[in-house]
Amino acid sequence: MEFFKLHHPAAYQLQLTTLRTFVAAVLLLLLCCHPVPAIEVNGIRFKEIFSFGDSYLDIGNRDPKNFTRTPVGPVNQAWINPYGLTNPAVPTGRFCDGQVFSDILADYIGLHPRPYILYEERPSTRKEDGMNFAVGGSGVKDNLGFTKTRDQIAQLKTVINSGVYSETVYKESLILFTISGNDYYAFLRNSQVIGLAEIGIFIVAVVNQLVEDLKTLYNMGFRNFAVSTLPPLGCLPGVSAFTGSLSCLEVANVVSTTHNSLLKAMLTNSSSILAAANLIILDNELAFREILLNQIQTQFTSGLKACCKGSGSFNLCGDVDKATRTPLYTLCSANTISTYFFWDEVHPTQAGWRSVFNLFLGGEPFSFTNGKSLVQFLST
Ligand SMILES: *[C@@H]1O[C@H](CO)[C@@H](O)[C@H](O)[C@H]1NC(C)=O
Ligand SMILES: *[C@@H]1O[C@H](CO)[C@@H](O)[C@H](O)[C@H]1NC(C)=O
Helix, strand or coil: CHHHHHHHHHHHHHHHCHHHHHHHHHHHHHHHHCCCCCCCHHHECCCEEEEEECCCCCCCCCCCCCCCEECCEECCHHHCCCCCCCCCCCCCCCCCCCCCHHHHHHHHHCCCCEEHHHHHHCCCCCCCCEEECCCCCCCCCCCCCCCCHHHHHHHHHHHHHCCCCCCCHHHHEEEEEECCCHHHHHHHHHCCCCCHHHHHHHHHHHHHHHHHHHHHHHHHCCCEEEEECCCCHHHCHHHHHHHCCCCCCHHHHHHHHHHHHHHHHHHCCCCCHHHHCEEEEECHHHHHHHHHHCCCCCCCCCCCCECEEECCCCCCCCCECCCCCCECEEECCHHHHHHCCECCCCCECHHHHHHHHHHHHCCCCCCCCCCCCHHHHHEC
């Protein structure tokens, strides 16, 4: 019945407008098979991207050779199978089966910034397109032992001080800043008793530090910022599992919603120095919710489930038995992976990230960004 209601009007219209449809189909065919440049490079004003944050942006900044186990898994987790399974079929240090958000944005702009760790090892590394400082597990505060955003910014300062970028870098580059919840994970893990008041105070501290970090970049001279909100934390597979059913843990969503409201209020505060910046808010909370909860017309029929899932309570995606090398995780079958929005306990699949990116790019009335679409933001 639902199917009929959804599809009947469209089918009916098709009969009435056969001619128009035919013309449209021909136009589509022309568009599709004519060699169109993938990106209108001259329409985009950014020449470098500098990324800061966590695994939602990290393109390989964790040490591949460090097997130490941290509270969020081995340091080199994303350098182990089955990470990278879809693209390029081997692990690349990304917490995903393929490209993460920063890759997709950079590809769209036509830039290919390298991970900072490569530059650190080999200063001759190409840096023309910017640099990615994001490290999986980090946040704005010292928490799980990974470089926090303030220190990532200090790394950029060092790179700039070594003279590799010209003075124009500040005006022509894009700052991408995404933290996704590690601060809260570490806080909950390290606290014995937590009341709502303590969480409230901590949220204010996290958002304040995030805004301070952006102001540091602003004071360095940067003017273009894309800042993400937290995803709906209670809907991440590693958190929603606590409900015992396939639904979001609402108490955790209160944390992300509160953080996000405060962040948006501070970023759009006309008395803040950031008001003079060119800033877009990429609302991961709304985009994830749209895809996961309003599932009409999305490919992600596996809902809140993760494709790669540690078995038992302590194992994570990628864990293997030390002696036998048997996987201590389950993996969805290759032909169903496109139905998964989530790759592992906390990270979207490449397909998931692409659909989030598409929501930011356009669509009326830009409910996933603040006022203008990503296409408008990126255009000259
Ligand atoms: C490996 O990672 C751990 C945890 O972050 C860190 O304490 C240790 O120094 C690292 N080891 C090396 C050799 O870098
Ligand atoms: C806006 O910024 C001003 C100046 O920094 C500050 O006094 C005020 O509290 C801020 N308002 C909000 C809603 O953050």
